[in-house]
Amino acid sequence: MEIKKSPKANLEDKRLLFLEIGLILSLAVIYFAFNMQSKNKAENVLQTQTAAAVEEEVIPITTATPPPPPSQPKIPLLSDQINIVDDDIKVDDDLFVSLEDNQDMGVQIMDYVTDVADEEVEEAPIPFALVEEKPSFMGGDANTFSKWVAQHIVYPEIAKENGVAGRVTLQFTIMPDGTLTNVKILRGVDASLDKEAVRVVSSSPKWKPGKQRDRAVKVIYNFPVIFQLR
Secondary structure, X not given: OOOOOOHHHOOHHHHHHHHHHHHXXXXXXXXXXXXXXXXXXXXXXXXXXXXXXXXXXXXXXXXXXXXXXXXXXXXXXXXXXXXXXXXXXXXXXXXXXXXXXXXXXXXXXXXXXXXXXXXXXXXXXXXXXXXXXXXEOOOOOHHHHHHHHHHHOOOOHHHHHHOOOEEEEEEEEEOOOOOEEEEEEEEXXXXXXHHHHHHHHHOOOOOEOOEOOOOEOOEEEEEEEEEOOO
């Protein structure tokens, strides 16, 4: 017997429709799955940020406690009660020194002396170029003393024989009374010439002393003595 199907029961014509419905359902499922994964990721990120924010260290604010104020000194309590104690302490008489017969403990009184010599203060001589009023020799200028030395100099014979000549530089001090002291050689030439220059200068008459603030003072002076052979 041949089986015949009804045209209404034939599903071949509806195959394309079922295929489209299946594709639509598959796309819907895939879209729903993707949305669920994105939502889960967003929630996980939010939870992670929240946990990190919570885990941040919170530093408590501390305040320094001020030191306690210094304690006030205790005021001693005064009592009007006087306790009388028996004096049983023995004192050695040798510990006390009697001043009645001891002459060493006295103070010697000296007589007052009205006339006391003033202590002389040694003053340093002032250089010739710095003194206010320069010393002078026989009322003349600086060349006057040079002429006097040239007149009184005696050329040593031994220096003549050896042909020795030159300049001997001396230094001396003109005292407040006009005398010459501390004659010494600054630069010599020959022993005989040096000795003769010192001899002549030391035999000089008195000078008029130099003055500083209208007072005679010591003046130090450098003087050359020239020996020339003719």
